[in-house]
Amino acid sequence: MTLIDTIISVWTIHQITLRTIQHLYMFSIALIISIVIGVALAILVYSNPKLANLWFNVLNVIEMIPELALFIFLLPILGLGEKPTIAACVLYSILPIMRNSYTGLAHVSNEYIEIAKAIGLTKNEILLKIRLPMALPLISSGIRVAVVYIMGIATLGGLIAAGGLGVPLQAGIYRYDIPTIIVAALWVGTLGVFFDFIAWIIENRLARRFNPW
């Protein structure tokens, strides 16, 4: 009984329900923005490998920057709170989405493209009706990587006053409050694994549906 009591008291004192909602709010906004930007960039560069490489090099450098250091650079521009957190999430997760979408769009087997041309589809129709559907499994695996990244960075947002589940973690560490740390960390970990699992299911479904063989 005491265990459950402790969990409930930690949960209410640190308003973990509210924090979870804030967390998922930042998470979903960042995910949607990065999917839109990532896929759009991939569509812009899929026929031009050189341009694509340029983009990947730039994004690779951003990817290497430690998350907190990226926050520091965003703070003077965007201030404290949700905005820099979402911006950092987006900056980090564009790369996996864009790289996978690019690979998927650019490496559709030539036969399909030739057949499509032969039946008179224009370049845009080929993109919409052939390249994009066949790239969906790869795009979704890129999104799965992005889901993991965004969960991690949104948690760090607690350090720069963005709310979310980083707040109870930080409070627990600063006050050396063991029950809070354990409850919050396990909850965050469970959420991370859970969303990764959902993304994995979606990826598998799409791979089965759009498998060309």
Place this chain on the structure above:
Amino acid sequence: MVALSPLFDAILQHLTLVFTSLAIGICLATPLAIFSVFYKRVSYVVLTTINMAQSIPSFALVAIIVPLAGIGFVPGIVAIVLGSIVPIVKNMYVGLAKTDTALIDTGKGMGLTDLQIVRYVRLPLAYPAIFAGLKFSAIIANGIAVLTAIIGSGGLGRIIFEGLSSFNINKTLSGAIPAILIALSLDMIFSIAEKKLKTKSVY
């Protein structure tokens, strides 16, 4: 302005954190990967655990270390190892397991034992994959090393956190810029090593 000598101390401490945990990570990952190559069941358990561990946010990992190991330098290292070991094990396993079966059969035909095959056939062919994993792991380790300052591991993260709590932009930048430069140079070093080993190990 920020005094320079504490900054150098912090950089040194940061590098110690990153490289110690990388070394520990390699020591732990090698037996795991080799066992997973030989035993299907071990590989299943290891890969499932690792895939799950990968989706846990690093901040949660750092926080959960506090009740388990306390605060300070050593707990920081534990957190960094836990966070950054995943790509090492994964790439090592994939590199070792996906060796061309013809080459392994040749090795067996010459009378090599399983371990000798690992040492002389599988491992050299897996170098590029292993180094790609190490590079990724080093960059993750650098990121978590900044974060572990919150549990008292020291390093550049401490300067960043001190700057954040006193809202001193110059101070935060003086912590963040070296951290970024370290990340870039780690990437460069491992890329060069990867390239050198690639040309050597092509048969």
